Amino acid sequence: MTDVIAKRTLETIPIVPATEDVALYEIRKKIYPRAVHGAFARWRWAAIFATQIVYYGLPWLTWNGRQAVLFDLGARKFYIGGLVFWPQDVIYLAVLLILAALALFLFTTIAGRLWCGYACPQTVYTEIFLWIERKIEGDRLARIRLDAAPFSLEKLVIKGLKHSAWLAVALWTGYTFVGYFSPIREVGIRAITWQLGAWEAFWMVFYAVATWGNAGFMREQVCKYMCPYARFQSVMFDKDTLVITYDEKRGEPRGGRRKGSDPRAQGLGDCVDCNICVQVCPTGIDIRNGLQYECIGCAACIDGCDQVMDKMGYPKGLIRYTTQNALAKGYDTKTMWRRVLRFRTVIYSAVLLAVASAGAVSLATRNPLKVDILRDRGALAREASPGVIENVYRVQIMNTDETARRFSIRAEGFPGLEVVGVEQPVDLGPAQSRLLPVRLRAPAPDNVASLAKAEPHPIEFVVQALDDDKVVRHEKSTFIVPRQ
Amino acid sequence: MSDFTSDFWSVYVAGLTIASIVACGILLYVMGRMRVAKGKSPDTTGHVWDEDLAEYNNPLPRWWMWLFYITIAFGVLYLALYPGLGKVPGLLGWTSAEAYAKERTSFDKEVAPLYARYSGMDVPAIAKDPAARAIGERLFLNNCAQCHGSDAGGSKGYPSLRDADWLYGGEPAAINASITNGRNGVMPALGVSLGQPGVDNVVNYVRSLSGLPVDSLKAQLGKPVFMTNCAACHGADGKGNPALGAPNLADGTWLYGGSVAAITETVTKGRGDATAVVTRMPAHKDLLDPARIQILTAYVWGLSNRAK
Numbered sequence: 001m002t003d004v005i006a007k008r009t010l011e012t013i014p015i016v017p018a019t020e021d022v023a024l025y026e027i028r029k030k031i032y033p034r035a036v037h038g039a040f041a042r043w044r045w046a047a048i049f050a051t052q053i054v055y056y057g058l059p060w061l062t063w064n065g066r067q068a069v070l071f072d073l074g075a076r077k078f079y080i081g082g083l084v085f086w087p088q089d090v091i092y093l094a095v096l097l098i099l100a101a102l103a104l105f106l107f108t109t110i111a112g113r114l115w116c117g118y119a120c121p122q123t124v125y126t127e128i129f130l131w132i133e134r135k136i137e138g139d140r141l142a143r144i145r146l147d148a149a150p151f152s153l154e155k156l157v158i159k160g161l162k163h164s165a166w167l168a169v170a171l172w173t174g175y176t177f178v179g180y181f182s183p184i185r186e187v188g189i190r191a192i193t194w195q196l197g198a199w200e201a202f203w204m205v206f207y208a209v210a211t212w213g214n215a216g217f218m219r220e221q222v223c224k225y226m227c228p229y230a231r232f233q234s235v236m237f238d239k240d241t242l243v244i245t246y247d248e249k250r251g252e253p254r255g256g257r258r259k260g261s262d263p264r265a266q267g268l269g270d271c272v273d274c275n276i277c278v279q280v281c282p283t284g285i286d287i288r289n290g291l292q293y294e295c296i297g298c299a300a301c302i303d304g305c306d307q308v309m310d311k312m313g314y315p316k317g318l319i320r321y322t323t324q325n326a327l328a329k330g331y332d333t334k335t336m337w338r339r340v341l342r343f344r345t346v347i348y349s350a351v352l353l354a355v356a357s358a359g360a361v362s363l364a365t366r367n368p369l370k371v372d373i374l375r376d377r378g379a380l381a382r383e384a385s386p387g388v389i390e391n392v393y394r395v396q397i398m399n400t401d402e403t404a405r406r407f408s409i410r411a412e413g414f415p416g417l418e419v420v421g422v423e424q425p426v427d428l429g430p431a432q433s434r435l436l437p438v439r440l441r442a443p444a445p446d447n448v449a450s451l452a453k454a455e456p457h458p459i460e461f462v463v464q465a466l467d468d469d470k471v472v473r474h475e476k477s478t479f480i481v482p483r484q
Numbered sequence: 485m486s487d488f489t490s491d492f493w494s495v496y497v498a499g500l501t502i503a504s505i506v507a508c509g510i511l512l513y514v515m516g517r518m519r520v521a522k523g524k525s526p527d528t529t530g531h532v533w534d535e536d537l538a539e540y541n542n543p544l545p546r547w548w549m550w551l552f553y554i555t556i557a558f559g560v561l562y563l564a565l566y567p568g569l570g571k572v573p574g575l576l577g578w579t580s581a582e583a584y585a586k587e588r589t590s591f592d593k594e595v596a597p598l599y600a601r602y603s604g605m606d607v608p609a610i611a612k613d614p615a616a617r618a619i620g621e622r623l624f625l626n627n628c629a630q631c632h633g634s635d636a637g638g639s640k641g642y643p644s645l646r647d648a649d650w651l652y653g654g655e656p657a658a659i660n661a662s663i664t665n666g667r668n669g670v671m672p673a674l675g676v677s678l679g680q681p682g683v684d685n686v687v688n689y690v691r692s693l694s695g696l697p698v699d700s701l702k703a704q705l706g707k708p709v710f711m712t713n714c715a716a717c718h719g720a721d722g723k724g725n726p727a728l729g730a731p732n733l734a735d736g737t738w739l740y741g742g743s744v745a746a747i748t749e750t751v752t753k754g755r756g757d758a759t760a761v762v763t764r765m766p767a768h769k770d771l772l773d774p775a776r777i778q779i780l781t782a783y784v785w786g787l788s789n790r791a792k
Contacts, residue, residue: 379639393634
């Protein structure tokens with residue numbers, strides 16, 4: 001595996017590979033993260049609950065008698081609350097992705113891989129699966145012992161129980177996923193009665209197996225080998241970025257000591273070399289080796305170390321969120337936090353705010369009416385009766401929101417131009433689209449000076465909702481008068 | 485079905501494919517067994533860009549290597565089952581033409597019940613059905629609108645299907661026959677046999693039939709010319725003959741225009757040509773099945789009859 005890293009960072013924060021294996025393909029060493037409690041663990045669980053309540057709960061909400069959030073791929077309509085998005089609204093997806101990217105940049109610049117450590121589904125499901133694993137198999141040591149034990153009925157039962165629980169969570173996750181694309185209650189009924197559509201069943205199982213495999217087996221390998229974000233996030237670090245760091249000056253030289261003895265007298269630093277920080281790490285690294293590309297910034301080592309420091313009667317924070325500058329220049333906490341407000345974070349925040357407000361304004365003032373005009377190309381124009389010219393168009397009217405509306409169609413461009421052959425007003429149901437063949441008729445040229453010329457004349461279709469002045473579209477087209 | 489006259493390219497492609505797969509396999513095997521001398525750590529590849537960007541050479545996970553092997557196995561299996569190795573057809577005998585035919589058949593089967601609903605109904609009844617009308621409109625826009633216009637109003641040389649004027653008759657059976665077998669109306673060129681004054685006179689007479697302004701003397705002179713040369717198809721009264729597709733010249737509808745210039749051109753040079761595709765109504769029996777043609781018939785019939 002090769003990866004590009006910035007040597008600027010390398011020189012000051014030593015980045016050390018996790019392994020010294022000499023084969024080109026290394027065998028993974030299974031990691032048994034130890035349970036950890038503390039302030040950051042609570043934050044992590046808060047993030048897990050926040051994201052998962054949204055993920056599992058959203059499809060169950062209803063809005064005006066339909067599922068509140070539903071991405072109906074078949075009908076190409078995407079419902080989010082009171083909003084209905086059509087494929088033509090893909091710009092809003094782009095805005096959302098830009099916002100997500102900018103937010104990632106901003107938070108990474110402020111405090112490193114916050115996304116990875118607290119909110120990424122890979123971390124979240126790994127945490128959930130680890131919790132289940134702990135409940136069934138026990139903590140780190142018990143799990144190591146169980147894996148090392150020879151095959152037995154008890155081992156089979158424990159492992160079976162764990163995988164059943166994992167698969168249950170995974171299947172529910174897959175079911176929820178499908179529920180975003182197909183009404184979740186109906187999918188549930190079809191799943192129980194064994195009548196799922198082939199694609200529904202496929203995606204449910206696929207998503208379940210992916211969850212089970214990624215959170216149960218792949219775990220940190222997804223972050224290490226597969227995740228692109230993990231790689232480019234380090235580019236956004238600078239010397240004022242808060243990263244989880246072991247305070248080498250304070251900790252070294254590390255070593256065991258009796259509780260209550262004076263470390264200075266023994267020539268020791270504050271690190272008691274208990275290895276807790278290594279045992280709790282979900283990616284299996286030793287944070288004391290400095291910033292490493294495997295570190296997902298979950299802060300488990302901070303919680304682990306703080307507990308030990310408490311027990312030893314030392315101040316907390318031997319491992320803590322700090323910046324390179326703070327360590328090197330000895331900033332106090334206040335100075336360090338003040339430096340969060342720097343050129344890049346201000347720029348990122350400003351751009352983020354600008355894009356978010358532009359998106360919100362555009363969304364709020366969106367016209368629910370969309371109109372497309374297509375000229376007939378087989379015959380450009382025709383003479384309906386001597387001197388009377390007709391052009392034919394296909395007018396596609398899309399009533400994108402969930403209000404039934406009646407529309408009038410008229411054409412402007414020169415006097416006497418009229419719409420014929422359409423039953424007006426045109427009725428459109430909620431979120432409905434209609435294609436209408438529309439004829440425009442122009443009076444004989446003798447009556448209208450501007451029409452005498454045999455050439456394309458610029459015109460405008462005006463589609464207007466009868467009950468709402470604001471719902472109107474002007475679409476440009478041309479009216480062609482043929483040579484006689 | 486080969487695009488080439490000899491087997492050379494087939495053998496070339498197959499040989500290249502097999503050689504590449506074998507080479508990938510060997511490379512993978514060798515790299516999998518390779519050991520790198522323990523030493524400097526962290527190990528970089530030695531590549532440096534932009535003055536200080538270095539590249540690490542960390543080992544891949546072993547399962548990644550198995551993924552490569554699985555890819556090779558998949559490739560070999562795929563090439564054995566499907567046509568991919570030059571001209572080798574593959575064990576399954578799969579062809580894209582057959583896959584298309586299969587999909588087509590299954591689609592037809594899927595929509596068959598939609599059309600079955602209308603199989604027993606007569607055309608006026610189908611024309612009244614809104615769902616059938618929606619299907620008909622879509623069929624019309626896809627198959628007919630290029631010439632007859634999206635609104636079925638026609639244009640020069642292509643009759644309007646909205647009015648009550650029919651070249652070959654407006655009964656459902658006649659419309660169905662027009663769509664199924666096509667139509668080919670030919671007006672012979674009469675310029676040479678009639679001479680310039682003859683054409684002039686007959687044009688004036690023809691215009692007089694529908695009450696357009698004419699030179700009455702010329703129209704009078706044109707009448708015998710019409711009876712001799714035109715009446716055989718268009719009828720003595722000029723009202724046309726649906727059996728031949730000869731248009732009615734006494735109504736206000738003009739397929740190629742009603743101006744003196746347009747009618748003169750029609751009489752002089754004739755209209756339509758047995759060999760010209762563009763002026764011919766093509767047969768649709770090979771493009772649309774009878775069930776679709778029936779719904780299309782009802783749609784077209786309904787354009788001029790439904791309102792009443």
